[in-house]
Amino acid sequence: MTDSTTITSVSFWRRQYYLLLAAVVFFTRIPVTKPIPDWALQLNRSARFLPLVGLGLGVVNAVVFSLAFSIWPQVWLALVLTTVVSVLLTGAFHEDGFADFCDGFGGGWTKEQVLLIMKDSRLGTYGVIGLGLLMTTKLSALSLLSAEQIPAALILGHCLSRSISASFMHSMDYVRDEVDRKFSGHSEPMQLGELTLVWLTGLLCLLWVVGAQALWVLLPLWGLKKLFSAYLQKRIGGYTGDCLGAVQQLAEVLIYLILSALWL
Template sequence: MRSLLAAIMMFTRLPLWRIVNVDKRYFTDVIKYWPLVGFLTGTVTGGVLWLAAQIVPLEVACILAIIARILLTGALHEDGLADFFDGFGGGTSKEKILAIMKDSHIGCYGTIGLVLYFILYYSLLSSFDPAMIFPIVIAADCFSKLCAAVMVNTLPYVRKEEESKIKLVYSKVRTFIFVIVGLITLIPFFFLKDASFCFAMIPAILTAIGLRFFLKIKIGGYTGDCCGASVLIIEQVFYLSVLVIWCRHQFLF
């Protein structure tokens, strides 16, 4: 339970530290609970979108939902995405990539990457029927975090612990733990409008595999920025895949 609270504290801005004290050692064990935090962030994002869509145009509701998630997470993953694009866009060697990602200033690649990410995110959310969006958002949030967590679990951390932004390195998780967590994160899929949407998991998994090999080749492992970027990239691939399936379904029927 302490590790779950640590995961919520790490991946959201909820001030749980005001009511409970969690020792630092629990924060090294949060990676297995990362997908479960997706239930929280996904419910807030999808809930705001669905509720707002009842009183304002869908386009406005999507923007409000994105703002709600950013406020809840503190733009943690978006910060990682910007550093990811800056590092791999401007770096020509492992040392250069890591140095750029550690720099707190945002560069051209990071700026362009964030702009394109938010345009894509908004476009995908606004393309769905508001009546079906709630379980899709939760499924996307949980599953993208699961894929990223499993990916990270198979890679070494490439910096020294004291060089980490959060001053710790995630502990490795046993496979059967991920199997249990994975089964839990599949719950939102039972509420999807169409069972064929489950096929969107395949491109998401392939994306995670591709990112793993990319990180292994380029820097030999992962950093915190790579974790955040991987979640958002996998999530957008999942959304895009669901949209393709939905559009094809609409065309055929």
């Protein structure tokens, strides 16, 4: 999905459009038929739109939940069906990262062991248990909310959690070797302007959903980011793609737990 368009031959807004399309390609399974130039197919550049992609996914999930609940008026079943659609839309992109993170950090003692295990495509005991507990906690927290509250929670959870995840690309170093760094699109850190867009998208969504209660959501998420950053720095000296998936899932679950406590 590339063409010969050069970055200098397109306008600012056109560049953003291509990067948004690239973000959809990288972070979802939604088909994009429009050709995307090579310069836009850089994960670290397109990640500026990760929260916006999350916002779109959250809206779709909210609609699916509302439709499912209108047919089967049982919150748990509607949430399970919504989760199925969510996984199909993303290809379990972040969930896979969380499972690999659990395997790597659960089974590896040294940095080299952790990185080697996370590159293994096979799923181990730590990954299975971790993912099972994560999904159970996520669905249980959401089920505490009313059917009217869940759509807004889904939108916020998908959007803001991706702001947390993408911000690691600015604050930490990617720890794979140079070949893997270039292949994965992490050859350069996220720039300050890109980070600003990442946070602006997430914070606007937060203010829209919870309003004056925003601080009660931000403080625990800030604590998660600080603790997770310190843990990654101590264990492997930076982040990998699997670590980004893991923190996105943890942040999403934490958002649902906070909302279930605030709105009950």
